[in-house]
Amino acid sequence: MSGAVTGTEKAWRVVLYVVAIGGFFFLVAPILAIVPLSFNDGQFLTYPLRGISLRWYEDFFFSGTWMSSIRNSLIIGVVAATIATFLGTLAAAGLWLADFPGKRFISAFLLAPMIVPMVIYAVGLYFYFAPFDLTATFTGLILAHAVLGTPFVVITVTATLSGFDRTLIRAGLSLGASPIRVARSVVFPLIAPGVIFGGLFAFSVSLEEVITVLFIGGPNQRTLPREMFSGIRENISPTIAAAATIMIVLAVLLLLSAEFLRRRSSRLQAKG
Amino acid sequence: MAETMLAGPRQTRSLKRDLARAERKRKRNAFLLVLPLIVFVLIFFVAPIAGMLERSVVDTDLMETWPKTAEAVRTYDWEKDAVPDEAVFSALAQDLIRSYDDRTAAAVARRLNYDISGGRSLVMGTARKIARLDQPPASWRDTLIETEPDWGRAETWAAVRRAAGPLTDFFLLQTIDHQRDIDGSIVPVPTERAVYLQIYARTFAIALTVTLLCLMIGFPIAFLLAGLRENLANLLMILVLLPFWTPLLVRTAAWVVVLQEHGLVNQMLQFLHLTNGPIRLVYNRSGVIISMTHVLLPFMILPLYAVMRTVPKDYMRAAHSLGAPPFTAFRRVYIPQVMPGIAAGSILVFIIALGYYITPALVGGAADQMISYYIAFYTTDTVNWGLAAALGTGLFAATLILYAIYSRLVGGVRGVM
Numbered sequence: 001m002s003g004a005v006t007g008t009e010k011a012w013r014v015v016l017y018v019v020a021i022g023g024f025f026f027l028v029a030p031i032l033a034i035v036p037l038s039f040n041d042g043q044f045l046t047y048p049l050r051g052i053s054l055r056w057y058e059d060f061f062f063s064g065t066w067m068s069s070i071r072n073s074l075i076i077g078v079v080a081a082t083i084a085t086f087l088g089t090l091a092a093a094g095l096w097l098a099d100f101p102g103k104r105f106i107s108a109f110l111l112a113p114m115i116v117p118m119v120i121y122a123v124g125l126y127f128y129f130a131p132f133d134l135t136a137t138f139t140g141l142i143l144a145h146a147v148l149g150t151p152f153v154v155i156t157v158t159a160t161l162s163g164f165d166r167t168l169i170r171a172g173l174s175l176g177a178s179p180i181r182v183a184r185s186v187v188f189p190l191i192a193p194g195v196i197f198g199g200l201f202a203f204s205v206s207l208e209e210v211i212t213v214l215f216i217g218g219p220n221q222r223t224l225p226r227e228m229f230s231g232i233r234e235n236i237s238p239t240i241a242a243a244a245t246i247m248i249v250l251a252v253l254l255l256l257s258a259e260f261l262r263r264r265s266s267r268l269q270a271k272g
Numbered sequence: 273m274a275e276t277m278l279a280g281p282r283q284t285r286s287l288k289r290d291l292a293r294a295e296r297k298r299k300r301n302a303f304l305l306v307l308p309l310i311v312f313v314l315i316f317f318v319a320p321i322a323g324m325l326e327r328s329v330v331d332t333d334l335m336e337t338w339p340k341t342a343e344a345v346r347t348y349d350w351e352k353d354a355v356p357d358e359a360v361f362s363a364l365a366q367d368l369i370r371s372y373d374d375r376t377a378a379a380v381a382r383r384l385n386y387d388i389s390g391g392r393s394l395v396m397g398t399a400r401k402i403a404r405l406d407q408p409p410a411s412w413r414d415t416l417i418e419t420e421p422d423w424g425r426a427e428t429w430a431a432v433r434r435a436a437g438p439l440t441d442f443f444l445l446q447t448i449d450h451q452r453d454i455d456g457s458i459v460p461v462p463t464e465r466a467v468y469l470q471i472y473a474r475t476f477a478i479a480l481t482v483t484l485l486c487l488m489i490g491f492p493i494a495f496l497l498a499g500l501r502e503n504l505a506n507l508l509m510i511l512v513l514l515p516f517w518t519p520l521l522v523r524t525a526a527w528v529v530v531l532q533e534h535g536l537v538n539q540m541l542q543f544l545h546l547t548n549g550p551i552r553l554v555y556n557r558s559g560v561i562i563s564m565t566h567v568l569l570p571f572m573i574l575p576l577y578a579v580m581r582t583v584p585k586d587y588m589r590a591a592h593s594l595g596a597p598p599f600t601a602f603r604r605v606y607i608p609q610v611m612p613g614i615a616a617g618s619i620l621v622f623i624i625a626l627g628y629y630i631t632p633a634l635v636g637g638a639a640d641q642m643i644s645y646y647i648a649f650y651t652t653d654t655v656n657w658g659l660a661a662a663l664g665t666g667l668f669a670a671t672l673i674l675y676a677i678y679s680r681l682v683g684g685v686r687g688v689m
Contacts, residue, residue: 008598008599009598009599012598012599015492016492016495016496017492017496019488019489019492019493020492020493020495020496022489023489023490023492023493023569024493024508024511024512026489026566026569027511027512027514027515027566027569027570028511028514028515029530030523030526030527030529030530030566031514031515031518031522031523031526033526033529033530033536034522034525034526034529034530037529044534045529045532045535046534046535046539047536047539087308087309087312088309090305090306090308090309091305091306091308091309091310093302093305094302094303094304094305094306094307095302095306097298097301097302097305098298098299098301098302098303099299100299100300100302100303106306106310108675108676108679109310109313110306110309110310110313111679112313112317112675113313113317115623115624115671115675115678116317116321116627116668116671117626117627117629117644117664117667117668117671118627118629118644119627119629119644119647119648119664120321120324120325120627120644120647120664120667120668121317121320121321122648123324123647123648123651123660123661123664124320124321124322124323124324124325125320126651127320127323127324127327127657128319128320128323128324129320143316144316146312146316147312147313147316147317150309150312150313154309204517204519207519208519208520208521210520210521210630211629211630214648215648215651215652225519225520225521228521228522228525229521229630229634231525232521232524232525232528232634233633233634236525236528236529240525241525241529244521244522244525244526247518247519247521247522248518248522251514251517251518251519251522252514252517254517255510255513255514255517258517259510259513
């Protein structure tokens with residue numbers, strides 16, 4: 001670098017690093033701070049710990065409400081993510097295959113569930129589902145969460161497809177394969193990591209969503225975040241810290257598999 | 273295809289036509305793949321939202337329960353007198369008695385109560401009294417005014433007219449602290465009832481503060497990441513992605529724990545002798561700002577980082593070698609290049625912040641609730657659906673405008689991540 005490093009520049013650089021490192025700390029510290037508290041033997045969520053104990057996990061795993069909330073979260077999350085992945089992948093493929101009129105508008109439209117304030121959507125569903133008896137049902141929540149997951153699938157699959165080499169399709173077709181065969185045997189294996197990534201994303205959206213559950217979920221559809229919501233609101237106990245720790249572990253697992261899939265798909269694309 | 277090519281120039285026109293047809297078919301097939309999702313989103317997303325927003329202008333409570341009164345009020349010549357004649361009063365009395373008998377009067381009572389204080393007791397009280405009458409009096413007008421003198425007031429009748437439906441601007445006007453007076457002209461509401469603009473202003477202020485904080489913290493982080501080797505950047509990126517993937521409720525719980533009276537932050541502040549006693553950091557504005565900034569920071573870092581990665585280093589080097597002072601080069605060469613990222617990240621964070629509900633509800637106090645809270649409150653607690661919908665319409669419109677700007681900036685599906 002030809003320009004001399006001046007004192008002010010150095011000072012700015014220091015400020016930059018300090019803020020950035022402080023920012024990283026800010027991002028991670030509170031999440032990490034709650035983990036040890038879940039192993040605290042004491043009643044209160046404060047440091048220093050009063051001995052290590054698994055009693056809050058026992059509390060968590062032997063309580064009917066927390067266990068059924070996990071079950072509800074998984075049922076809703078898995079089914080909603082499957083629907084979202086299916087519809088979102090088809091749509092992303094369609095958007096990628098050809099330029100049709102209104103494509104820009106359609107893609108902006110399909111991302112709207114990510115943007116519209118959740119309370120408006122939840123209140124809307126509250127009125128909309130009532131005449132069909134879909135409030136306080138799994139079907140209702142699954143449909144709502146499927147809608148909320150689709151933009152993330154569309155985004156991730158679109159990103160994967162943008163690195164896809166179109167000549168592979170032509171090669172497949174010219175070798176006599178039917179379009180469906182090409183889609184199944186050539187395109188899908190190559191974009192599969194992106195599709196699964198999108199599915200995981202949709203699943204995690206459902207796993208953390210609580211507003212629609214508050215409005216259209218009944219007592220039988222209380223999900224993990226819904227239990228946490230009441231827990232935080234009423235009486236924040238170490239059991240909440242245990243539940244939070246379990247969800248953090250789940251988030252780390254999701255993040256790692258997403259990261260793995262992302263790398264895999266970019267490696268596949270580099271080869272293609 | 274091989275055959276057409278061999279057939280020579282005579283066939284060019286039909287070849288062109290075939291090509292055009294094939295192209296059309298390709299586009300149609302591509303569209304058919306998108307169609308299921310479009311339909312799904314229309315049925316389960318657009319329709320519920322449209323139905324909710326519609327309630328901000330549709331006002332049929334009175335019309336459905338008191339059809340005769342609604343009709344009479346609509347046809348009455350209000351130029352003559354602000355308190356109507358016997359025909360209208362007689363329609364009202366019939367509707368009142370019938371709705372009291374089939375227990376639907378409460379809906380109208382509630383609707384009028386939104387508009388005039390004491391509206392509920394006026395309706396229910398009158399209904400209870402006149403339902404006991406053995407036979408219709410000579411003049412309903414005199415009887416009703418005698419029972420409840422409020423029926424003789426122009427304000428009451430103005431409220432009935434406003435509620436007569438089927439459409440109303442009452443709720444929308446209310447959300448901007450305005451109302452129609454007896455003559456129907458739009459005037460500001462008395463100051464003690466003017467609360468909604470303040471709630472909007474508060475919502476915008478919180479969203480703006482959070483956006484600026486996210487930019488101030490997110491910019492250095494993204495800049496640092498963009499300057500690192502890819503491996504190292506990916507590794508550090510995990511520190512951004514971990515909170516991004518951690519459920520909102522967990523992060524909110526974490527902040528409640530960390531910020532509470534005997535929480536880590538207060539312990540640290542006291543340990544460092546920065547404060548003597550614990551300071552209140554949660555269940556107030558600071559708690560809301562801190563946790564919202566934490567939740568939304570990744571939404572700022574990710575688009576910023578995506579843009580910063582693509583900025584070639586050569587330009588800054590060129591600026592340096594041409595003698596630009598570092599700060600000038602940064603401001604005039606670097607910032608303009610990353611401006612799309614700054615704009616996209618800021619708008620994204622601002623949009624999401626505007627509609628926030630959970631975090632303020634859990635870590636905020638009564639004075640820190642944002643517009644979403646009031647939408648939820650009027651929907652489930654006070655059952656004033658028209659007002660909830662009108663507030664929703666304002667929030668929705670703001671979101672939509674910002675989203676239009678945002679998608680123009682980042683161009684549709686791509687570039688969000």
